[in-house]
Amino acid sequence: MRLLRRLWPRTLVGQILMAAALALGFAQLVNFTLLLRASDQQAMTQASAFAGGRLIFAADRAERLAARGDRPSARRRGRRVMPMLSEVPPQPDGVPQPDLALRVMEAAQANGTSFRAVRVERVDRDHVPRELRRRPGRRGSLRERMRDEAPRATEALIVSAQLPSGLWISTSAPLPVRGAPAIGWLILQTLILYLAVLVPLAFIALRVTRPLRALTRRANAFTASGADEPFPEEGPEDLRSLIVAMNAMEARVSALLGEKDVMLGAIGHDLKTPLAALRVRIESVEDDAERGRMAESIDEMVGILDDILMLARLGRSGEEMRRTDLAALAETVVEEFVDRGGAVTLAEPAAPVTTALRPVLVRRALRNLIGNALKYGGAARVTVLREGVDTLVRIEDDGPGIDPARIEAMFEPFARAEASRNRATGGSGLGLTIARAIARAHGGTVTLTNRVGGGLTAELRLPG
DSSP, X not given: OHHHHHHSOSSHHHHHHHHHHHHXXXXXXXXXXXXHHHHHHHHHHHHHHHHHHHHHHHHHHHHHHHHTTOOOXXXXXXXXXXXXXXXXXXXXXXXXXXXXXXXXHHHHHHTTOOOSEEEEEEEEGGGSOGGGSOOOOOTTOHHHHHHHHSOOOOEEEEEEEEOTTSOEEEEEEEOOOOOHHHHHHHHHHHHHHXXXXXXXXXXXXXXXXXXXXXXXXXXXHOOTTOOSSOOOOOSSHHHHHHHHXXXXXXXXXXXXXXXXXXXXXXXXXXXXXXHHHHHHHGGGOOOHHHHHHHHHHHHHHHHHHHHHHHHHHGGGOOOOOEEEEHHHHHHHHHHHXXXXXXXXXXXXXXXXXXXXXXXXXXXXXXXXXXXXXXXXXXXXXXEEEEETTEEEEXXXXXXXXXXXXXXXXXXSTTOOSSTTOOTTTOOOSOHHHHHHHHHHHTTOEEEEEEOTTSSEEEEEEEEO
């Protein structure tokens, strides 16, 4: 079963063709079995008719020989075997054929010959009594050469009939060999049938699945900004209905996302305005310490609001993709942290690492990852390199690391490694979420792994 699952095609076209091929193969196998059975039955019928005719022809002469008192024996004429006259029928230990015996009896009655009983047995050629076998023909004769070249029969029919006098007259007839030509023609017929059925079926299957493949590519490439034009309707009616439904769904999703952006923009504006006014009012507070704490709270609220809006609008970014040196981009982010006193170092790459990206978004992702390394590890080491066809930014710190069971949960919104939400570590819990969302918008990934010697490694991987 596992082997069948492994060999079974994964694509719809492959499964259709495989199912059709198996069905045709099974039908041809049944056809081949029935053909062989019918050919075998026809061969036995012809052989029994030939042997029965020989007995009917020789019955009168055998009765006259028996009346004169001749000793029952096999009689030959040339290289042919004349029917053998005996007191008991041969006992070759073969397979009885009662239906063929009945046909011989009916044929004898139709020709005015009376048999008291008829026996027909199918035996191996080696079990045929010597008296009923053919003698070799004259050496070098054309007939003998033709017989030597023909396939040699492996089975024969022994037909015995009891005369009215009680004696048995017997003869044998070889069964024709089912040679390779019939099998060869059947194989050729099967190949022609496969070509006649599978080629048009493959054409139809490819025509049906071409729109499906295009729909798959469109669905994978769909972004929150939606598609410029509806997908063209093509293919059979069922596929056209699917395409119409997909186009309508894309339009609805784009409309809902547009409404969401308008709503978030309004919320952001409505919240930032009173926060700005509150920021101005706290300047009148005389206590410097209290005023500083209030300002920090307002700044934290503004930061959280900016993170939420950034996360919500990632899928509809208006920034264009362009070829950018990722090492140079990482260097500008590192310099920002160094200017603010952060312990961040950047390993100089051996060569420019250029890839297609949205610089503003990737810069935001790098800020979040480096910022986390500084908050929880105190220092960060940044390396930019090319790994295969991908570009990679690796950020290492010497912090406590993360419980492996919680690493995936750290990418959830508002999840933090430091549960107390101490302002010393700060943050809204959206940094890793935003970084992963930016990476996925580029077709890449963000991963976290604990280092062997302690600390954490964050990797931003972008394609090509």
